[in-house]
Amino acid sequence: MGSASNHLVTPSAVDSSSPLPSNLTQDDLKKLAAYKAVEYVKSGMVVGLGTGSTAKHAVSRISELLREGKLRDVIGIPTSTTTHAQAVSLGIPLSDLDSHPVVDLSIDGADEVDPSLNLVKGRGGSLLREKMVEGASKKFVVIVDESKLVKHLGGSGLAVPVEVVPFCCDFTRGKLEELFKEAGCTAKLRVTSGGETAPPAVTDNGNYVVDLYLERDMGDLEAASEKILRLPGVVEHGMFLGIATTLIVAGKAGMTVRDRFG
Ligand SMILES: O=C[C@H](O)[C@H](O)[C@H](O)COP(=O)(O)O
Numbered sequence: 001m002g003s004a005s006n007h008l009v010t011p012s013a014v015d016s017s018s019p020l021p022s023n024l025t026q027d028d029l030k031k032l033a034a035y036k037a038v039e040y041v042k043s044g045m046v047v048g049l050g051t052g053s054t055a056k057h058a059v060s061r062i063s064e065l066l067r068e069g070k071l072r073d074v075i076g077i078p079t080s081t082t083t084h085a086q087a088v089s090l091g092i093p094l095s096d097l098d099s100h101p102v103v104d105l106s107i108d109g110a111d112e113v114d115p116s117l118n119l120v121k122g123r124g125g126s127l128l129r130e131k132m133v134e135g136a137s138k139k140f141v142v143i144v145d146e147s148k149l150v151k152h153l154g155g156s157g158l159a160v161p162v163e164v165v166p167f168c169c170d171f172t173r174g175k176l177e178e179l180f181k182e183a184g185c186t187a188k189l190r191v192t193s194g195g196e197t198a199p200p201a202v203t204d205n206g207n208y209v210v211d212l213y214l215e216r217d218m219g220d221l222e223a224a225s226e227k228i229l230r231l232p233g234v235v236e237h238g239m240f241l242g243i244a245t246t247l248i249v250a251g252k253a254g255m256t257v258r259d260r261f262g
Pocket residue numbers: 050051052053054055108109110111120121122123124125126127130
């Protein structure tokens with residue numbers, strides 16, 4: 001995988017420069033992007049199955065093509081317990097990285113995508129398994145509707161998630177906030193629904209999540225990543241730098257496919 005530093009992103013193929021019907025919902029756009037990504041799946045491949053409201057369409061589509069006999073011998077590597085359950089219910093044969101350490105292709109959504117195809121992921125809590133599977137993939141196709149495109153990571157004003165161990169999580173939260181003080185960071189421990197006094201949200205790995213809210217650009221992303229990972233209480237963060245190889249965006253103006261050079 002290449003580094004995150006300013007790779008040029010250029011359209012390698014524009015599938016539909018013509019506008020899509022104006023009555024399409026955001027979910028329709030997610031589905032269009034997901035179906036396009038599944039065209040990259042070939043028989044015999046080991047495929048990383050992403051997590052979230054966009055990736056779930058790709059998982060359904062793969063199972064449909066398997067049932068119709070248009071795909072054969074595909075093995076899925078799920079990136080969360082939720083996706084595992086969906087794939088099992090749809091009869092997709094599954095494995096894991098222990099048995100299949102090299103993944104041919106992964107398909108997943110993202111919370112934010114910057115112009116260099118760096119991502120924020122994990123607002124649904126699945127970042128660690130996603131990063132393990134997608135980082136082990138020869139090709140990683142990201143599927144989003146146009147609302148996910150940002151000028152810089154954190155630019156949506158929504159969370160940049162960090163998975164932390166439960167032990168003294170408020171200490172780690174404070175350290176994370178301090179790291180990005182200059183970017184106007186507020187770090188919050190993610191709680192289950194039910195208000196601020198609700199119990200912490202727990203990931204598939206038994207950890208907690210600290211969400212970073214940034215008022216300004218973090219600057220050098222590789223440096224930011226290093227700083228976060230150096231904190232002992234941190235397990236992983238949701239910035240996926242230089243991992244995505246292809247981006248499929250579905251928007252009202254049409255659908256575009258972009259490859260990352262590098
Ligand atoms: O933890 C969640 C994952 O990183 C998702 O891939 C990400 O949040 C995008 O999800 P959605 O497609 O539902 O917007």
